Amino acid sequence: MRAKVLIRPKQGILDPQGKAVERALPALGFEGIHDVRVGRLVELETDDPAKLDSLCEKLLANPLIEDFEVVLEDEASPNGSGA
């Protein structure tokens, strides 16, 4: 089964990457965009989706600084906003 793992910096933790992106936007004419945060997307194929949470806690994310969300392909909404 295909799955996506979304990893984000935890709320409250300064994300300098997001800040840098946010600061660049007005120069390109994109106004009114705030609170940009940059995370990671890991796509994978798994035989045992039940183990994904533990995989995330142990390796893909560091729970002290990051939140993760597992999206199984079948559950993803057709327009791709299921993330």
Next chain:
Amino acid sequence: MIGVLQFPGSCDERDALQACERVGEARLVWHEETDLAGLDGIVVPGGFSYGDYLRAGAIARFSPAMEAVARFAAEGGPVLGICNGFQVLCEAGLLPGALLPNEGLRFICRQVTLVAEDFGGPFGSGISAGQSLSIPVKHMSGRYFAPDERVDELESAGQVAFRYAAGENPNGSVRDIAGVTNEAGNVIGLMPHPEHAVDPLTGSADGLALFRALVRQPAAA
């Protein structure tokens, strides 16, 4: 004998080895080695272990040698993690907290002044509280982080080993923290590089104090 770990992507293991050799005997420990018998202390050196893929230190913590280091540390052996080695020890759960990308998003390479806290264990015994040490930093992900209440705990337990001197915090670390120890005090990690500060010829020999703790103390045995 001090063991200096070597991962694919390590780059400071030779300097660390030379620093160790100024205080005792030392050898490199390849990341696939699991037998640490005969070693009195371990250095987890700086660099970019496993390319820093995913997060700095995230993959190195699963190397066979690191499992052996975890056992070594659990038995009370002294372990010094420098820069990437600090990141690896945090990822492995041997030290509290995590290292985030620098606040300014730039790689920083400069001499900084550290101020030692009152901390115990083998590393604290050779350094007095309030002592200043001049040691270089060179890193991209050196912003020490732990939740506020956890930092309170670390401070009251005497686990904060070093802070950047006032106004010298180069990376946005919480409460200027540059290095911490585990609860027992036998594992220490810091972002600055004491192995690059072992000879007055290169500006400072303040880093040597940390390496002395890795040598077996005859009196203590």
